[in-house]
Amino acid sequence: MKILTCPINGPRNISEFVWGGEVKEMPDPATATDAEWSEYLFLDNNRAGEIFEWWLHAPTNTWFIAHRNTVTDVVLETMTVDTYFARRAKAERAEEEA
Amino acid sequence: MPFALLKYALAGEHPDNPHFRWSPDLKSTYDVIVIGAGGHGLAIAYYLAARHGITNIAVLDKGWLAGGNTARNTTIIRANYLTPEGVRFYKESVELWRGLSNELDINLMYSERGHFTLAHTDAALRTARWRAEVNKHLGVDSEVIGPDDIARICPTMNVSDDVRYPILGALYHPPGAIARHDAVAWGYAKEAIRRGVDVFTQTPVNKIIVENGRAVGVETNKGPVYAGKIVQAVAGSSSEVARMAGFRLPITTIPLQACVSEPVKPILDQIVVSGSLHVYISQSARGEMVMGSATDPYGLYSTRSTLEFKEGLMSHMLELFPFMGELRVLRQWAGMADMTPDFSPVMGLTPVENYYIDAGWGTWGFKATPVCGLRMAECIATGRQPDLLKPFALDRFRSFDLVGEKGAASVGH
Numbered sequence A: 001m002k003i004l005t006c007p008i009n010g011p012r013n014i015s016e017f018v019w020g021g022e023v024k025e026m027p028d029p030a031t032a033t034d035a036e037w038s039e040y041l042f043l044d045n046n047r048a049g050e051i052f053e054w055w056l057h058a059p060t061n062t063w064f065i066a067h068r069n070t071v072t073d074v075v076l077e078t079m080t081v082d083t084y085f086a087r088r089a090k091a092e093r094a095e096e097e098a
Numbered sequence B: 001m002p003f004a005l006l007k008y009a010l011a012g013e014h015p016d017n018p019h020f021r022w023s024p025d026l027k028s029t030y031d032v033i034v035i036g037a038g039g040h041g042l043a044i045a046y047y048l049a050a051r052h053g054i055t056n057i058a059v060l061d062k063g064w065l066a067g068g069n070t071a072r073n074t075t076i077i078r079a080n081y082l083t084p085e086g087v088r089f090y091k092e093s094v095e096l097w098r099g100l101s102n103e104l105d106i107n108l109m110y111s112e113r114g115h116f117t118l119a120h121t122d123a124a125l126r127t128a129r130w131r132a133e134v135n136k137h138l139g140v141d142s143e144v145i146g147p148d149d150i151a152r153i154c155p156t157m158n159v160s161d162d163v164r165y166p167i168l169g170a171l172y173h174p175p176g177a178i179a180r181h182d183a184v185a186w187g188y189a190k191e192a193i194r195r196g197v198d199v200f201t202q203t204p205v206n207k208i209i210v211e212n213g214r215a216v217g218v219e220t221n222k223g224p225v226y227a228g229k230i231v232q233a234v235a236g237s238s239s240e241v242a243r244m245a246g247f248r249l250p251i252t253t254i255p256l257q258a259c260v261s262e263p264v265k266p267i268l269d270q271i272v273v274s275g276s277l278h279v280y281i282s283q284s285a286r287g288e289m290v291m292g293s294a295t296d297p298y299g300l301y302s303t304r305s306t307l308e309f310k311e312g313l314m315s316h317m318l319e320l321f322p323f324m325g326e327l328r329v330l331r332q333w334a335g336m337a338d339m340t341p342d343f344s345p346v347m348g349l350t351p352v353e354n355y356y357i358d359a360g361w362g363t364w365g366f367k368a369t370p371v372c373g374l375r376m377a378e379c380i381a382t383g384r385q386p387d388l389l390k391p392f393a394l395d396r397f398r399s400f401d402l403v404g405e406k407g408a409a410s411v412g413h
């Protein structure tokens, strides 16, 4: 990968970005057990395939989400954090209704 | 010798490959299945056979013998870690390495060169002192030396002040060594096979059969195989294989790249690492400068090489060794490193009964091949976590009991 497209700043050289690891669902810190919390902190899915992950555009301090294939290194889509969470909430609602 | 060679070439019949007796058919059951025929998997099979009399073993690999990180690594062997748990463990490995060519009856070209971890900042020097004290306390030969001593021991290194990052001192570890990586895999394979172990390449494990929380077998491209005990030693594929068994790991797969220069006459005896500059180098017996850096900036299941890696490496390397400007890069490659958050491995029991793990070796697992093989074999044979492996159990993440080795392992593999 040479260029990554930040949803706010557009396509930039990959050296401007910092990888933040896969997106995980955070358990509620107030109610999570120690085991749930340690799993959230340390365990990764680490899938060979398509994943959602955090990226930081360092010069502008912009965190965003990328959908990338970890085998081919092809970025399928990048989106703002808001877009990602709105989509996830919608998908969860759809699942509940089904 | 040339005549013998000529005679051999012209002879009608050649003896069988003396190293390996490939097993033609997979049996339906084994006592132990080892997933992964890298140095680690083969060492486990060897020590199970040699020390515990368990020989009904199948070692399965989806690729070829040592086609993973074992024959892609830069072969640095050392015991100068930071934590007492780590130092104790790697020290036992160095002791095993010293007798290993004899034990496996193959020339591993184990060569003790002396190992420098350079410090360019006060913080790095402080870590070096800390490591030296922990090392000495546990009987590992390490000391902090200044630029004058560095220049005396390694005259090719540029210790001048007239650089971007002057060298303030170094952690010097005389037993630091290199070895011939593929011979390690071949040696363990040869001696395991000689004792009755079956090794199958081109045999991927696609599924792990778990019944009532207990692992009983695996599905391969050649059909199902059942076993009393199963162990995975698959480095970069650790998370994917553990998922087949039904649990997750504290691991991310990130490429680690390396390269070698064209071969030249011996000019560098020592192994030189700079954590601050993110580079390390040694000269192989063949004369090539073997060089590497820290892992790639993001996770990937791929062994592709990049220009960014080479550029970053060389810009610092030229400061340390200006003569490198004359050399061309001969080969460049990568391996998939199974990185843990604390830069320490994950070994031993798992949440699945009869299923064992040997993973999280990231960028530092070659040196541990003998001790890990020996102690994992003990773990599998007895069904208990050996004392030496207790700090490295998968459980440690649950109890926040990490073994932080980042200061000693993030660049100096």
Ligand SMILES: Cc1cc2nc3c(=O)[nH]c(=O)nc-3n(C[C@H](O)[C@H](O)[C@H](O)COP(=O)(O)OP(=O)(O)OC[C@H]3O[C@@H](n4cnc5c(N)ncnc54)[C@H](O)[C@@H]3O)c2cc1C
Residues within 6 Å of the ligand: B035, B036, B037, B038, B039, B040, B041, B060, B061, B062, B063, B064, B065, B066, B067, B068, B069, B070, B071, B072, B073, B074, B075, B076, B077, B203, B204, B205, B206, B233, B234, B235, B236, B237, B241, B256, B257, B258, B292, B333, B334, B335, B336, B337, B361, B362, B363, B364, B365, B366, B367, B368, B413
């Ligand atoms: C560039 C580089 C430099 C390094 N430098 C050093 C160093 O200087 N010092 C040091 O100590 N360590 C170093 N390391 C780390 C070291 O190479 C590894 O930790 C070590 O070799 C791991 O050995 P292994 O046998 O566990 O894994 P591997 O040798 O990777 O073997 C794993 C095997 O599992 C097989 N496999 C995977 N999935 C499956 C499946 N589903 N079914 C069947 N088989 C499967 C693979 O085909 C592979 O052959 C370096 C690594 C790299 C990449």
